[in-house]
Amino acid sequence: MSGWLIPPAPGDAAQRRAAKVVVTYPIERMPPAPAGFYHSARQAAELVSQTVVLPRDGKGFRVPKGHFFRIVCVDGPQVGDLNLWHEHDLTERFFSGKTRALQATHVTIGNRLWSTLPYLRPMATVTADTLGWYGFDADGAGVHDVIGTRCDPYTNKLLGGGDYHHCCHSNLTRALVEATGLAPKEAEMHVHDVLNVFMCTGFTKDTHQYFMKASPVRPGDYIEFFAEIDLLAALSACPGGDCGSSHSSDEQACYPLKVEIYRSRKGALAGWSEPEPSAYSRTRGY
Numbered sequence: 001m002s003g004w005l006i007p008p009a010p011g012d013a014a015q016r017r018a019a020k021v022v023v024t025y026p027i028e029r030m031p032p033a034p035a036g037f038y039h040s041a042r043q044a045a046e047l048v049s050q051t052v053v054l055p056r057d058g059k060g061f062r063v064p065k066g067h068f069f070r071i072v073c074v075d076g077p078q079v080g081d082l083n084l085w086h087e088h089d090l091t092e093r094f095f096s097g098k099t100r101a102l103q104a105t106h107v108t109i110g111n112r113l114w115s116t117l118p119y120l121r122p123m124a125t126v127t128a129d130t131l132g133w134y135g136f137d138a139d140g141a142g143v144h145d146v147i148g149t150r151c152d153p154y155t156n157k158l159l160g161g162g163d164y165h166h167c168c169h170s171n172l173t174r175a176l177v178e179a180t181g182l183a184p185k186e187a188e189m190h191v192h193d194v195l196n197v198f199m200c201t202g203f204t205k206d207t208h209q210y211f212m213k214a215s216p217v218r219p220g221d222y223i224e225f226f227a228e229i230d231l232l233a234a235l236s237a238c239p240g241g242d243c244g245s246s247h248s249s250d251e252q253a254c255y256p257l258k259v260e261i262y263r264s265r266k267g268a269l270a271g272w273s274e275p276e277p278s279a280y281s282r283t284r285g286y
Contacts, residue, residue: 214244
């Protein structure tokens with residue numbers, strides 16, 4: 001803060017700072033994710049497709065509602081950036097900010113990925129996570145964050161001065177172009193803040209800056225989701241590799257990621273239906 005004038009603390013500063021912590025959104029009012037249902041549906045599920053996302057590249061894939069999909073570390077520690085859309089309406093997409101507010105800064109088993117307003121419904125539920133043991137470490141870091149955005153060529157240009165075409169933002173854009181046939185400039189407008197799969201992140205204790213550290217992911221680790229609605233997804237294998245030192249780089253060791261899609265066992269979805277969009281009237285007081 002060099003050069004800036006910071007006002008002196010008032011006499012009641014300690015009292016103001018001691019205000020009670022109140023959780024912003026009391027999620028106890030929401031029905032919990034039914035663990036027994038997901039566990040039953042996952043038993044004897046059939047692997048129906050696999051997709052490999054090459055290092056420093058992106059790939060799109062579709063997941064029908066009621067199916068499971070896994071993101072798997074295969075050859076070496078690698079972080080991935082995930083975007084989700086409603087397959088039939090790209091305006092309904094993953095809302096990282098509301099997911100962070102309703103769930104946590106880092107997601108794991110039982111947490112849900114929520115969609116944008118005015119829909120606000122679960123798009124996917126985390127049903128398995130081999131890194132669920134990690135929790136939060138001594139630095140305050142956790143895995144699978146919804147606090148970062150995605151590496152992008154605009155910030156890279158701002159901070160580094162050069163053009164770099166394999167940032168996750170660009171990888172996701174190309175993946176969406178390939179999956180939909182949209183023009184690149186149109187597709188880019190649908191790319192949004194991500195779930196940073198396998199990324200290990202937090203905020204520094206002194207300056208409260210977003211930080212990353214080498215991911216604990218190893219080959220064979222995975223995170224698995226249940227698709228609550230028909231999904232179009234895109235995954236980027238981040239050019240930062242394990243994000244232990246930098247990203248947006250051709251120097252980092254990077255590895256592919258694999259996506260596996262599983263069909264729920266026959267009869268497992270009896271009585272289940274996809275979540276409805278928000279029932280709010282949208283009159284907004286008029």
